[in-house]
Amino acid sequence: MPPSAVAELEVVSRCYTHTMNRTIISLLACVLTASGATPDRTYRKLTEDVSLGSSYTNDMRVRRWPDSPSISCMNPPKGYEAVFDAAVKQINDALTPSRFEVRPLLPNEPTAQIKFYFTTRTDYIRVMRENELKPGDRGFDWRNWWDANSQITKSVGIVTTDGITADQLTYNTLRTILGTLGFAGWASDQQDTIFYYTSLKPRKDLSPSDRRLIPFFYMHLKPNFERFQVRRAYDTYWSQWRQP
Numbered sequence: 001m002p003p004s005a006v007a008e009l010e011v012v013s014r015c016y017t018h019t020m021n022r023t024i025i026s027l028l029a030c031v032l033t034a035s036g037a038t039p040d041r042t043y044r045k046l047t048e049d050v051s052l053g054s055s056y057t058n059d060m061r062v063r064r065w066p067d068s069p070s071i072s073c074m075n076p077p078k079g080y081e082a083v084f085d086a087a088v089k090q091i092n093d094a095l096t097p098s099r100f101e102v103r104p105l106l107p108n109e110p111t112a113q114i115k116f117y118f119t120t121r122t123d124y125i126r127v128m129r130e131n132e133l134k135p136g137d138r139g140f141d142w143r144n145w146w147d148a149n150s151q152i153t154k155s156v157g158i159v160t161t162d163g164i165t166a167d168q169l170t171y172n173t174l175r176t177i178l179g180t181l182g183f184a185g186w187a188s189d190q191q192d193t194i195f196y197y198t199s200l201k202p203r204k205d206l207s208p209s210d211r212r213l214i215p216f217f218y219m220h221l222k223p224n225f226e227r228f229q230v231r232r233a234y235d236t237y238w239s240q241w242r243q244p
Contacts, residue, residue, distance in 0.1 A: 069103065
């Protein structure tokens with residue numbers, strides 16, 4: 001075979017090999033994406049926003065209960081205990097895969113680790129100050145106390161009852177209880193979530209992403225995790241989720 005023909009064959013062979021390699025890499029990337037091996041980062045920012053935020057410190061770490069805490073509704077007005085019970089049940093249903101739960105006690109139980117208050121606007125500021133909360137204007141809030149290991153040791157949640165719709169009351173109750181569990185931050189751009197605040201059309205229930213994020217938080221995010229550790233846990237475990 002003439003040298004020129006050999007050279008041409010070598011060029012064709014190299015081009016063919018290069019093309020095949022690119023094709024194989026592209027196919028492999030598609031397979032990995034389809035199988036979930038490539039992290040789905042759709043909700044990574046939401047996970048960071050919600051798990052690391054707090055209005056009581058600039059030190060952004062995961063702060064959560066080490067074990068299932070007890071909760072009691074303090075002096076509930078007539079009819080409001082049902083709103084509280086429904087919110088606890090909805091959160092516990094979402095928490096099922098994590099084997100973590102909120103343990104509801106009878107009303108006015110002084111030993112409860114989480115104390116939850118319904119109050120009027122007139123008493124709102126007083127109740128907040130009595131429980132060492134910063135007065136705000138949302139009509140609901142919470143505060144968590146934690147130890148040196150970022151494990152929550154006690155919590156207080158407060159929701160006002162007057163001047164709001166039934167939907168707002170439901171939302172405020174859900175969001176406040178979640179706050180006492182360590183979900184202290186807010187969604188900055190993801191709107192289909194209980195963690196996005198709007199008074200115009202508040203959510204009455206947890207979204208599919210909430211029902212995924214809430215157990216994920218207690219299954220894979222440890223107390224004292226920093227942002228890079230939250231990202232690592234998300235990239236490792238989020239795509240492995242299977243709805244029970």
